[in-house]
Amino acid sequence: MTMETIDRVADAARYEVISGGYDDALFAAAAVPPAGRVLDVGCGYGATSRRAARLAARGSVLGNDIAEPLLAQARAFADGEGLANVEFEAGDAQTHPFRHGEFDVAISRFGMMFFRDPVAAFGNVRRALKPGGRLVFTTVGPPGGNDLPSIVAAAMPPAPAGGPPSDVHSLSDPDRIAAVLGAAGFADVRSEPVETSIVLGPDAEAAASFILAWGAFGGALDEAAAGRARAALTGAARPFETPGGVRLRSTAWLVTAV
Numbered sequence: 001m002t003m004e005t006i007d008r009v010a011d012a013a014r015y016e017v018i019s020g021g022y023d024d025a026l027f028a029a030a031a032v033p034p035a036g037r038v039l040d041v042g043c044g045y046g047a048t049s050r051r052a053a054r055l056a057a058r059g060s061v062l063g064n065d066i067a068e069p070l071l072a073q074a075r076a077f078a079d080g081e082g083l084a085n086v087e088f089e090a091g092d093a094q095t096h097p098f099r100h101g102e103f104d105v106a107i108s109r110f111g112m113m114f115f116r117d118p119v120a121a122f123g124n125v126r127r128a129l130k131p132g133g134r135l136v137f138t139t140v141g142p143p144g145g146n147d148l149p150s151i152v153a154a155a156m157p158p159a160p161a162g163g164p165p166s167d168v169h170s171l172s173d174p175d176r177i178a179a180v181l182g183a184a185g186f187a188d189v190r191s192e193p194v195e196t197s198i199v200l201g202p203d204a205e206a207a208a209s210f211i212l213a214w215g216a217f218g219g220a221l222d223e224a225a226a227g228r229a230r231a232a233l234t235g236a237a238r239p240f241e242t243p244g245g246v247r248l249r250s251t252a253w254l255v256t257a258v
């Protein structure tokens with residue numbers, strides 16, 4: 001499978017399996033105003049952008065992501081739901097020229113953990129907010145509270161040296177979150193723990209298939225490598241089998257700032 005042949009609808013559904021359990025906490029904290037202007041950073045397929053657009057029925061939403069193929073699918077989903085108040089724009093959130101002072105609230109569901117220069121990225125987002133505007137995002141909690149990265153790591157090729165941080169735990173320490181956001185000009189930074197569980201499938205084999213089919217992971221593997229990865233993933237998922245399926249613990253920080 002190559003990136004071009006990814007079934008984007010199925011891939012988007014996998015993101016909901018993995019991250020959808022955090023939406024209620026994210027949106028409770030975001031308190032999107034009915035006439036609000038919302039920025040969704042690293043929005044991927046735009047599930048949270050669309051939920052924000054439904055809440056900001058008299059306002060509007062801009063979904064940002066660095067990956068245009070995801071945004072093309074995000075636009076198709078929004079069109080399919082008849083949402084006219086959400087737009088998607090490709091750009092690197094670290095440098096993208098968002099209009100200054102434009103947004104009431106910036107949200108992100110796990111889209112703010114991959115920055116090479118997080119202070120620059122959060123500073124760029126801060127400038128896009130109105131004075132007093134709010135930032136609300138989830139970021140992956142500490143490795144001990146998250147089973148998914150340990151399973152994925154069982155089959156992951158080593159990250160190339162010198163590349164951008166691909167570690168989902170790059171922003172998992174509340175002291176570091178406070179330091180980064182403070183340096184980027186945010187105040188009143190709070191990190192609150194949130195926990196959910198992820199059910200990857202009925203058994204370890206299904207869990208391995210789920211992860212291999214996930215665009216973020218499986219797209220780059222040839223057949224032999226995929227076979228080795230499948231075996232490693234199945235073995236890594238086996239200890240998490242329960243009568244209710246392969247159930248993984250997932251913890252995150254819900255971060256709010258002004």
Ligand SMILES: C[S@@+](CC[C@H](N)C(=O)[O-])C[C@H]1O[C@@H](n2cnc3c(N)ncnc32)[C@H](O)[C@@H]1O
Binds near residue numbers: 016041065091093112
């Ligand atoms: C874990 S995914 C989360 C996607 C989406 N928020 C969701 O919850 O389904 C992280 C997203 O961040 C995007 N991303 C990574 N680095 C970025 C950057 N520098 N600027 C904008 N988006 C970025 C990726 O393309 C990806 O879609």
